Amino acid sequence: MWGIVLRYQDEISLSRQIFLSFKERILTGQIPQGEALPSTRELAKGLGVSRNTVCEAYDMLLAEGFIVSRQGAPSRVAEGLYLDTYRKVKLPTEIKKDKPPILWDFKTGQPDLSLFPWPLWSQMIRGAANYLPIKQLEYTGPKGYQPLCEEIAMWLLRSRSMEVNPEDVFITAGATQALHLLVDLLHKKEHAFALENPSHPGIRTVITDKGYPLQWMPVDEQGANISFLEGKAVSAVYVTPSHQFPLGSILPAGRRAALIRLAIENDFYVIEDDYDSEFRYSGSPVSPIYSMDSSHVVYIGTFSKTLFPALRLGFAVLPKPLQAKWRHYRNFMDVQNPILEQAALAEFLNKRKMDKHVQHMRRVYGEKRKFLLSSIEHAFGNAVRPWGDASGLHVALQFPGMGFGKQFVRDSMEAGIRVYPLTQYCPAQNNHKDKLLVGYGHLSHVQIQEGIRALYQLMARET
Structure with missing residues (x-):
């Protein structure tokens, strides 16, 4: 009745479903201003619900100004409620191409949450x-x-x-x-x-x-x-x-x-x-x-x-x-x-x-850093130079003669590797083009070793 379809298993109450149905039809102009709504008794019978349920819905419409009501007269739709912009246009669903999963994520600033x-x-x-x-x-x-x-x-x-x-x-x-x-x-x-x-x-x-x-x-x-x-x-x-x-x-x-x-x-x-x-x-x-x-x-x-x-x-x-x-x-x-x-x-x-946790994690991260640098040396030889002090949860790596830009990021993502060219941290994208930022705090030794090997294989294909 009146295009109202009730969902009895829904978490939204029946009275609010009736209210929302009328609200949408009023705002979209399907029910014009001044239109008389059916009596509560008539609508309750047509929908197969109690009259109290319909009365609740009408009270909501009245409280929010969607209808006007006078003693002895039917409730009518209030004026000036039609909204052309309220119409929801259903666009065709875009078919998204599945992205390859990230197998080795060298993101920075990520602690090892498994040890907290x-x-x-x-x-x-x-x-x-x-x-x-x-x-x-x-x-x-x-x-x-x-x-x-x-x-x-x-x-x-x-x-x-x-x-x-x-x-x-x-x-x-x-x-x-x-x-x-x-x-x-x-x-x-x-x-x-x-x-x-x-x-x-x-x-x-x-x-x-x-x-x-x-x-x-x-x-x-x-x-x-x-x-x-x-x-x-x-x-x-x-x-x-x-x-x-x-x-x-x-x-x-x-x-x-x-x-x-x-x-x-x-x-x-x-x-x-x-x-x-x-x-x-x-x-x-x-x-x-x-x-x-x-x-x-x-x-x-x-x-x-x-x-x-x-x-x-x-x-x-x-x-x-x-x-x-x-x-x-x-x-x-x-x-x-x-x-x-x-x-x-x-x-x-x-x-x-906190003291105890930091002391423990300092040892863990220190070992991970050593293992990362050893894996890099094993894969790349002495062609890679680490920058900075022995601290933190990442290391900056310089690859002399290399250049890392947006295409490299796309290629590495396709290969299941997330790694960060240092140019992303520079206001001018032509600085530090030969450096990568590699985070390791959250990675296991196996992930570090496999990830560096995958990075080497990717770079070997591109050179």
């Missing part, structure tokens, strides 16, 4: 749910869970020898959110943000999407060349000094000091992204720039790679002059992070489970 202590983490989440004070379930503000801020300050002291006041620690949804906030907070009109070249495309995208100008600092085997900033109008400088992404170099003390002097003289801040600093396989962790001067450095970190990416918890250590504005911006972005995860992480740090 999930039972222990689950226990801490349950503990937070059971023992967290009710007051903590209210809005607690943009700074973050204070016990977690205190534990992060202690963790930085233990792992980096950084002396940090917990009041300067602000919890974020990973490093990406910190960058979004800082870019708006530090922007100065007609001043550029200075980035390393090459660098992570994420920070570049955050800045350019906001329409702010960029200034590039070339990167060599000693990190960013700070001299390129002299005489430039700068909003802020973003660097990855402990393990430059993606080339892996360490910024030496002389360049760090020069950067701090420029920041003080020109009144800008340095955004220090301590990328991959937990996983250094030769010697102690590299000291952060923050330890040299905390007045002009914003230190940001994340637990995405030390624990697991979906955790989405990071932090920023902010100089006092930036904190009020940060609170304002964060308050009107999303207020705060989920409290249970913050409480569980605070406990994870407090019980030194």
Whole structure:
């Protein structure tokens, strides 16, 4: 009746199905304005449902203004409801070609999640749910869970020898959110943000999407060349000094000091992204720039790679002059992070489970890195040169005389290999064309060996 077909096994109630059917027919003009609808008794009989079900549907139509009703008169369709754009045109389904499966995925920044202590983490989440004070379930503000801020300050002291006041620690949804906030907070009109070249495309995208100008600092085997900033109008400088992404170099003390002097003289801040600093396989962790001067450095970190990416918890250590504005911006972005995860992480740090996990994973990743380089040497001989310090979850490989572009990416995907030309991280696609970025943290020894062999075979076919 009236083109209404009811689905009795559907999760949507019968009354709402009737409402939706009338709504669609009214908006598409199948039932014109002013048209009288059947009485509730008549429609109920025609559809084989109770009158109460139809009355519910009519009440919905009346409440949302699709019909008008007067005592003693039939309900009629309200005026001005026809929407030509509401018509849904069914397009022919595109037949998609099946893509070959990725057998060897050398993506970067991916930890080995199989070795994370999930039972222990689950226990801490349950503990937070059971023992967290009710007051903590209210809005607690943009700074973050204070016990977690205190534990992060202690963790930085233990792992980096950084002396940090917990009041300067602000919890974020990973490093990406910190960058979004800082870019708006530090922007100065007609001043550029200075980035390393090459660098992570994420920070570049955050800045350019906001329409702010960029200034590039070339990167060599000693990190960013700070001299390129002299005489430039700068909003802020973003660097990855402990393990430059993606080339892996360490910024030496002389360049760090020069950067701090420029920041003080020109009144800008340095955004220090301590990328991959937990996983250094030769010697102690590299000291952060923050330890040299905390007045002009914003230190940001994340637990995405030390624990697991979906955790989405990071932090920023902010100089006092930036904190009020940060609170304002964060308050009107999303207020705060989920409290249970913050409480569980605070406990994870407090019980030194983080220390134990990082020590274990440092050994595991160090062995994987050695095995990767040995597999590369076995397949390619001495024709490949690794770049950077022995740290992190990826390595940059230089293949002298080779060039890797978009066609190589397509060919490698066809061969079941996901690998990243370093040109993808450069603003100009003609730089570092002979380098590939190879991630290994999440791969087993067998996957590494087979993947490198497959990569060698692919490159042998193309040369």
